[in-house]
Amino acid sequence: MLKKHIPFFVIVCLLVCKVYPLAAQSKTITLGGKNGWSNLSVMDAVKFGTGRFGYESILLSNDEHRVTSETDLLISFEDGIIKDAAGNYSVEVNNLDISSKTIMGNSAGLSNGKEAGLRLRGSKKSIFGGAGLTGSFVIEFWLCPSIAESGEQFFNWRSSRSVASVPLYQDIRASFFNNQVEWVFNNIFGAGNKVEPEVIITSTDSIIPQKWAHHQIAYDDETGLIEYRIDGKIQSVRYVTSTKRESGEVFNARLGVPADIEICTKYSGLIDEIYISRTSKISTIHDFYNRKGGRFETQPLMSSGFNSNLTGLQAVYSTPKETDVAFYVRGGDNFYEWTDEYPEWVPVVPGTQIRGVSGKYFQLAGELYPDGKGGETPSVSEVVLTYTETTPPLPPATIKAYAGNGIVDLSWTSSVDFSVGGYIIYYGEHPGEYLGSVAVEGVSPVDVGNTLSYRLSGLKNGNIYYFAVAAYSSLDKRIVGVLSKEVYARPLRKVK
Known part of the structure; x- marks a missing residue:
């Protein structure tokens, strides 16, 4: 009798096992890797680069300047475009080429040592396009000189003004001299009829050819302090006051007849991120990556049907020391109703089970964080989302x-x-x-x-x-x- 019941029992088990899995089948959505990242909707302070296994990966973008209310000039050379992003200066002469050998972003300016590299004309609302007091300012840029030969100039402004009916030549220039950087301010600073004829600021560190360095010179209109830094390191400090110390009457910067700014005059090498701002604030360390990190979000990703349940996330990513990556997901049936906060983003850890995220559409977000010095970036090369779909029931046979x-x-x-x-x-x-x-x-x-x-x-x-x-x-x-x-x-x- 037992032999007669075994075949029937086996058939029933097989039928049951075959029917029940139809209710929930596991499927995947692959992002990145061989498929690339074409379905991103948000890229905030992140960019594409090469990550693990040579895949196109998401990395933090360089901490480039952005136009703010304090921005007077910003030329980033991005996408091969040479123009002032702040709209305060027009390009009158341009002999610079575009190079992919960059320190920030994807493009830099290349100067071949010609007499006139880049000449900019400021509008009346710009610092160097108007006459009178400048207020506080910071001038900064990245340089990678080919030789750093004495006499090469990378910033120059020449004009004149009258003091007590006496015409005075004015000049602001930055150049290489004896393998160092020298800033010269002629007849720029003064108080009333008193004028400081010459202020010279010289770097203490020698310039290394073929190496990128970040240069910043700042003037504080309230204290008279001039501060020069290379790669965040103080090179020189000078008080432009009646006592040449912190105390005394402050000598303000005053410009005369509006004149053009000349960039890279007889300079041979690369330049990037030319930035002038109406502030005296200067960062002590220039981070390659924003310490706040960056974020990416995908478009709503359609599953195979309603009531799908997101169950897992696997990722191929790299986190150098002190860096980190955080992943978030959310789901719903109608993404037209979604906002930045709704549905709620759910934090997930790769390799662990996800619960409570369901719908016809899913969305992935990732946050990338640099190390404490802002010098290292994590990367995300591939993410695989796993979900179970509710398989539609079969139709009537007859x-x-x-x-x-x-x-x-x-x-x-x-x-x-x-x-x-x-x-x-x-x-x-x-x-x-x-x-x-x-x-x-x-x-x-x-x-x-x-x-x-x-x-x-x-x-x-x-x-x-x-x-x-x-x-x-x-x-x-x-x-x-x-x-x-x-x-x-x-x-x-x-x-x-």
């Missing part, structure tokens, strides 16, 4: 149609799936086109609930109608399966 006077009675066999919540009838007057609208019970498709027979009335006698039935899931009515085979019937008024 469907029958019986016509009557303005009616059609439909009946069908039950779907073999256990997850059926009900059935939908599709009808129309052409094969495969279920656009019917005449039935009293409603336009196609008609939700008939969890029943195995149904009557459609109000149909026109003599017309032929085509029908199909689909089952929907008990978990969500929007999860509708494929259609059954098609049947047809022609309502007629029959002889009594």
Whole structure:
């Protein structure tokens, strides 16, 4: 007797095992890697670069300057464009080329030692385009000289002004001298009729050719302090006051006749991120990466259907010492209703199970954090999201149609799936086109609930109608399966 029951028991187990997995199948969405990152919607302080396995990866972008209310001039050379992003200066002469050998962003300026590299003309609202007091200012840029030969100039402004009816030549220039940087200010600073004829600021560190360095010179209009730094290190400090110390009457910077700024005059090498601001604030250390980090977000990613559940996240990423990456996900059925805060972003750890995130659409966000010195960046090369989809139930295997006077009675066999919540009838007057609208019970498709027979009335006698039935899931009515085979019937008024 036992031998007779074993085959039947095995068949039942196989059928049950085959049916239940249909309710939730595991699928994946791959971002990055071989697929690339074409589906990003937000890239804040991040960029594309090369990461693990040579894949296109997301990294922190360089901490480049951005235009603010204090910005007087900003030329970043990005995308091969040489113009003032602040809109205060126009390019009158340009003999610079564009180079990909950059320190910030993707482009830098290349000067070949010509007499005139770049000449800028300021508007009346700019520091060097107007006459009078300048207020506090910072001039900064990145330099990578080819030789650093004495006499090469990379900043020059020449003009004149009158003091007590006496014309004075004015000059602000920065150049190489004896393998160092020398800033000279002629007749720029003064108080009343008193003028400081010459202020010279010289670097203590020697300039190394073929090496990028960040130069900053700042003037504080309230204290008279001039401070020069290279790569955040103080090179020289000078008080432009009546006592040449912190105390005494402050000598303010005053410019005469508006004149052009000349950049890279007879200079041979690279230059990047030319920035002038109306402030005396100067950072002690220039970070390659913003210490606040950066963030990326994907577009809403469509799963295979409603009621899908996000279950896991795997990532290929790199985190050098002190750097970090944080991942966030969220989900929902209608992403048109989403805001920055809704649905709530859920933090996830790669390799752990995700709970409580479901819907037809998912979204991924990542936050990248540099090390404490702002010199190292993490990278994200690939992210794989795993989710389970609710498979739509199978359609009825058999469907029958019986016509009557303005009616059609439909009946069908039950779907073999256990997850059926009900059935939908599709009808129309052409094969495969279920656009019917005449039935009293409603336009196609008609939700008939969890029943195995149904009557459609109000149909026109003599017309032929085509029908199909689909089952929907008990978990969500929007999860509708494929259609059954098609049947047809022609309502007629029959002889009594």
